[in-house]
Amino acid sequence: MSVNEKKRGRPSGKGSLLNQARIIEQAKDLMQVEGKIPSIRKLSAALNVDAMAIYHYFKNKDALLEAITVSLITEVYEPDGQQDWQSELEQLSHSYLVLLGQYSGLLETLLTMKSAGPAQVFIERFDLVVAPLGLQETTRIDALGLLVDYLHGFALAMKCSNGTLTIDMCKGALGLYCRGIANERVES
Secondary structure, three states: OOOOOOEOOOOOOOOOOOOHHHHHHHHHHHHHHHOOOOOHHHHHHHHOEOHHHHHHHOOOHHHHHHHHHHHHHOOOOOOOOOOOHHHHHHHHHHHHHHHHHHOOOHHHHHHHOOOOHHHHHHHHHHHHHHHHHOOOHHHHHHHHHHHHHHHHHHHHHHHHOOOOOOHHHHHHHHHHHHHHHHOOOOOO
C-alpha cells in the first residue's frame, strides 16, 4: 500500500508554505499552460495539497476564480497621469490585449463570471484615463462599453487568426475611437 504524501485538511500553522498568493500564482501558471482556469483538483495536485486545503483560503470556487482573475487584471497597465490620455488609453488597451493573449481562456472566463471584481479593476483604470475629458456619465459608460466590446472582439479575432492579426493592428481603430470620444468632451 502506498502512502499519500499530501497534507490532508487544513494547512498546518505557521510552518505551512501554502497561502492565498501561492495558490493564485500556481493557478495562473497552470492557466497559462492549459488555456483555462484549472480545476480545484488539478490545482491541489500541482500544489501537492489536499483540495480541502485550498478551501481554507477561499470560501468557494467562485471566490478563488475572482481572486485569480483580479490578480491577472491588475497586471494591466495602470495610468500614471504623466502622459496624454490618448497614449494612456492605447497602453491600457494594448496591455489588456497582451494579457488576454497570454492567458488563452481568460476572455471566456471573464465573460462568464458572475463577479464584477475583475471588470471593476479595468473600469477604474479606464476612468483615470478619460478623467481629463470630463465626459458625462452616460457618455463615459457608452465609451467604456464600446472599448471593452472592441477589445474583446479583437482578442477573439487574434486568437482565431493564427498569428496574422497582431495587437499593433488595432492602433488605427483606437485612434478613431479616441477622436470620437474627444468630441464628447464636456466644455468647462
